Amino acid sequence: xxxxxxxxxxxxxxxxxxxxxxxxxxxxxxxxxxxxxxxxxxxxxxxxxxxxxxxxxxxxxxxxxxxxxxxxxxxxxxxxxxxxxxxxxxxxxxxxxxxxxxxxxxxxxxxxxxxxxxxxxxxxxxxxxxxxxxxxxxxxxxxxxxxxxxxxxxxxxxxxxxxxxxxxxxxxxxxxxxxxxxxxxxxxxxxxxxxxxxxxxxxxxxxxxxxxxxxxxxxxxxxxxxxxxxxxxxxxxxxxxxxxxxxxxxxxxxxxxxxxxxxxxxxxxxxxxxxxxxxxxxxxxxxxxxxxxxxxxxxxxxxxxxxxxxxxxxxxxxxxxxxxxxxxxxxxxxxxxxxxxxxxxxxxxxxxxxxxxxxxxxxxxxxxxxxxxxxxxxxxxxxxxxxxxxxxxxxxxxxxxxxxxxxxxxxxxxxxxxxxxxxxxxxxxxxxxxxxxxxxxxxxxxxxxxxxxxxxxxxxxxxxxxxxxxxxxxxxxxxxxxxxxxxxxxxxxxxxxxxxxxxxxxxxxxxxxxxxxxxxxxxxxxxxxxxxxxxxxxxxxxxxxxxxxxxxxxxxxxxxxxxxxxxxxxxxxxxxxxxxxxxxxxxxxxxxxxxxxxxxxxxxxxxxxxxxxxxxxxxxxxxxxxxxxxxxxxxxxxxxxxxxxxxxxxxxxxxxxxxxxxxxxxxxxxxxx
Amino acid sequence: xxxxxxxxxxxxxxxxxxxxxxxxxxxxxxxxxxxxxxxxxxxxxxxxxxxxxxxxxxxxxxxxxxxxxxxxxxxxxxxxxxxxxxxxxxxxxxxxxxxxxxxxxxxxxxxxxxxxxxxxxxxxxxxxxxxxxxxxxxxxxxxxxxxxxxx
Numbered sequence: 001x002x003x004x005x006x007x008x009x010x011x012x013x014x015x016x017x018x019x020x021x022x023x024x025x026x027x028x029x030x031x032x033x034x035x036x037x038x039x040x041x042x043x044x045x046x047x048x049x050x051x052x053x054x055x056x057x058x059x060x061x062x063x064x065x066x067x068x069x070x071x072x073x074x075x076x077x078x079x080x081x082x083x084x085x086x087x088x089x090x091x092x093x094x095x096x097x098x099x100x101x102x103x104x105x106x107x108x109x110x111x112x113x114x115x116x117x118x119x120x121x122x123x124x125x126x127x128x129x130x131x132x133x134x135x136x137x138x139x140x141x142x143x144x145x146x147x148x149x150x151x152x153x154x155x156x157x158x159x160x161x162x163x164x165x166x167x168x169x170x171x172x173x174x175x176x177x178x179x180x181x182x183x184x185x186x187x188x189x190x191x192x193x194x195x196x197x198x199x200x201x202x203x204x205x206x207x208x209x210x211x212x213x214x215x216x217x218x219x220x221x222x223x224x225x226x227x228x229x230x231x232x233x234x235x236x237x238x239x240x241x242x243x244x245x246x247x248x249x250x251x252x253x254x255x256x257x258x259x260x261x262x263x264x265x266x267x268x269x270x271x272x273x274x275x276x277x278x279x280x281x282x283x284x285x286x287x288x289x290x291x292x293x294x295x296x297x298x299x300x301x302x303x304x305x306x307x308x309x310x311x312x313x314x315x316x317x318x319x320x321x322x323x324x325x326x327x328x329x330x331x332x333x334x335x336x337x338x339x340x341x342x343x344x345x346x347x348x349x350x351x352x353x354x355x356x357x358x359x360x361x362x363x364x365x366x367x368x369x370x371x372x373x374x375x376x377x378x379x380x381x382x383x384x385x386x387x388x389x390x391x392x393x394x395x396x397x398x399x400x401x402x403x404x405x406x407x408x409x410x411x412x413x414x415x416x417x418x419x420x421x422x423x424x425x426x427x428x429x430x431x432x433x434x435x436x437x438x439x440x441x442x443x444x445x446x447x448x449x450x451x452x453x454x455x456x457x458x459x460x461x462x463x464x465x466x467x468x469x470x471x472x473x474x475x476x477x478x479x480x481x482x483x484x485x486x487x488x489x490x491x492x493x494x495x496x497x498x499x500x501x502x503x504x505x506x507x508x509x510x511x512x513x514x515x516x517x518x519x520x521x522x523x524x525x526x527x528x529x530x531x532x533x534x535x536x537x538x539x540x541x542x543x544x545x546x547x548x549x550x551x552x553x554x555x556x557x558x559x560x561x562x563x564x565x566x567x568x569x570x571x572x573x574x575x576x577x578x579x580x581x582x583x584x585x586x587x588x589x590x591x592x593x594x595x596x597x598x599x600x601x602x603x604x605x606x607x608x609x610x611x612x613x614x615x616x617x618x619x620x621x622x623x624x625x626x627x628x629x630x631x632x633x634x635x636x637x638x639x640x641x642x643x644x645x646x647x648x649x650x651x652x653x654x655x656x657x658x659x660x661x662x663x664x665x666x667x668x669x670x671x672x673x
Numbered sequence: 674x675x676x677x678x679x680x681x682x683x684x685x686x687x688x689x690x691x692x693x694x695x696x697x698x699x700x701x702x703x704x705x706x707x708x709x710x711x712x713x714x715x716x717x718x719x720x721x722x723x724x725x726x727x728x729x730x731x732x733x734x735x736x737x738x739x740x741x742x743x744x745x746x747x748x749x750x751x752x753x754x755x756x757x758x759x760x761x762x763x764x765x766x767x768x769x770x771x772x773x774x775x776x777x778x779x780x781x782x783x784x785x786x787x788x789x790x791x792x793x794x795x796x797x798x799x800x801x802x803x804x805x806x807x808x809x810x811x812x813x814x815x816x817x818x819x820x821x822x823x824x
Contacts, residue, residue, distance in 0.1 A: 605781030
């Protein structure tokens with residue numbers, strides 16, 4: 001069985017190489033048969049990688065410990081669902097999973113473009129296959145998932161207990177999906193550069209891929225934060241750890257890209273910028289994998305090192321150099337005739353929004369690699385922790401939120417002052433009023449007051465936009481309000497879905513600000529029957545319940561939660577678990593979540609007699625809204641991605657324009673690229 | 674693409690502001706990230722400076738008081754890793770290694786993964802009597818990507 005997996009990976013590598021050769025040869029020599037066979041090779045490669053994945057899955061489910069990977073990341077007592085997720089629980093498996101996703105996405109792109117984009121698609125597919133080759137080389141020669149053990153152990157060493165959690169079952173696949181799907185727009189951008197077809201065709205044909213990637217990066221980051229919050233037991237959800245940063249940076253750059261491509265589609269500007277952003281996004285996904293696997297940057301997540309670092313770094317450097325060279329080579333053709341006219345224009349707002357997003361990404365990057373840089377320059381490792389990231393990104397986040405309010409309401413090209421006043425009067429009033437209410441409510445931190453005012457301002461602008469659109473619709477087709485609203489969103493899903501995402505982002509932002517500034521913490525050791533207070537809650541420790549199963553031992557504390565008037569609200573049961581294979585303790589947090597605040601109880605320790613327990617309790621206001629905002633962002637993205645007739649027509653127009661260009665080009669230079 | 678000068682100024686101002694934010698924040702928030710032997714070598718210059726020390730919990734001499742939430746232990750160097758990834762010395766030799774520092778972490782619960790022989794990162798300051806007053810003790814979060822020799 002493992003031999004089959006090995007063989008499949010070897011054949012996949014050969015097919016990937018063949019598809020590149022056939023794609024390029026077929027396009028340059030005008031031999032469509034080769035382009036078709038390259039496409040088939042890509043599909044066959046995908047089938048081969050799928051076989052390898054299925055083989056590994058079967059081995060995991062059957063606990064075939066002759067495989068080193070299965071012995072290292074699974075055990076007979078592991079619940080079936082986690083045997084399944086062990087596929088991405090370890091190094092080799094997660095790379096195989098990555099390659100699998102890449103081969104699936106490449107196959108889909110090959111299918112979508114079987115009749116579209118005849119000039120750039122073959123090159124884009126060749127770039128995608130090139131990336132696949134790198135991963136297949138790793139899987140075939142460097143970090144092999146089907147290596148056998150000389151002596152077969154009776155039992156595996158099990159998946160890490162911290163990873164035996166439903167968020168961990170879905171967080172890595174989401175993040176990987178986001179990472180890997182960014183390769184598709186990158187490949188089309190690279191193909192546009194290679195072929196010199198530098199109109200917005202590559203952007204239009206991969207816009208959905210970019211949104212898809214952004215969607216899963218959002219989900220991946222949210223799931224990861226949620227996992228940290230529920231499992232790690234320190235009361236927070238984000239620690240600016242290098243591994244978290246690695247997932248956050250591509251998200252930031254992808255967000256910038258999704259905004260700036262609108263300027264190119266509308267105004268034919270920022271071509272170099274867009275190509276650079278997508279290159280950067282792809283580079284950051286590689287960088288993310290590099291730092292999580294190389295051990296170059298010490299992270300709380302990954303102390304251990306593996307031999308993959310140099311390979312990833314070499315690949316990253318090669319890709320960066322080649323892409324930059326292409327950009328420079330095409331720089332003359334990338335000049336845009338249009339130019340910015342006014343600060344008071346949407347393109348200016350978008351440009352500044354891009355600078356902020358890339359600025360945040362750069363700050364995060366700088367803070368992440370600073371230990372390495374300082375060691376190289378000054379000979380001593382200097383780290384910057386969360387205070388650095390918060391100090392830099394706090395003000396930038398305010399700037400972004402401000403622009404989020406401005407951008408959608410301001411006109412393209414330029415806006416008159418009277419227009420500005422009319423559009424912004426109501427939102428500004430809402431923002432100021434919110435600030436005053438918050439100040440009267442006792443909030444004194446200037447940052448929080450500004451943040452809440454700006455958040456209300458943005459929500460105000462979005463409401464104004466919805467109202468304006470709805471009224472315009474009712475004016476034209478006379479519909480009832482609710483129907484007009486639904487139709488408005490359905491007919492302009494890209495725009496109004498975007499607004500829903502904006503509201504979600506703002507709601508999440510409010511959650512982040514509230515939870516960062518107003519969190520309180522109490523640590524206490526108490527005997528059974530004793531109580532202590534946090535905020536307006538009284539917590540009474542009733543006693544411990546202990547259990548023992550073959551898989552784990554556990555001690556659960558029963559904590560009664562009382563309101564100031566003495567009424568019981570609930571009983572919470574934080575626990576300490578002790579896994580037996582491998583021997584490792586873990587903490588089970590108890591959380592009581594309300595829209596106002598989360599009560600977060602950790603059983604930090606128990607004494608041997610079982611009578612005294614140490615608790616760490618956090619009261620975190622508004623954190624609920626971080627997750628609610630994430631959900632709204634997901635909803636908004638679904639609206640954006642919903643198939644839209646108008647957009648298909650636009651793509652069709654762009655494509656027919658492209659193929660006319662292509663014919664002219666082919667006439668002018670037969671056989672050339 | 675041509676950008677009018679005043680636009681260029683606007684963009685440049687934002688870039689400068691971001692640069693300044695990064696520069697000033699780095700200066701005020703940085704901590705030395707050191708190994709145990711490095712702390713020993715620089716002991717005199719580190720007084721009062723925020724440091725992060727990577728080391729290994731020395732077996733024996735570990736005290737945990739759940740009432741005051743005080744954890745005391747000794748931190749020793751992590752043995753060198755040779756090219757193949759295997760420790761040069763077996764772990765047991767580390768226990769007798771002369772360079773180690775007393776760590777006193779007060780007011781924090783003991784981390785789950787804390788155990789003798791585990792790798793930890795200690796955040797805190799060096800006290801005049803040569804101990805580390807820790808504000809945080811982080812254990813090596815069980816990485817998904819364990820090295821081969823660990824199995």
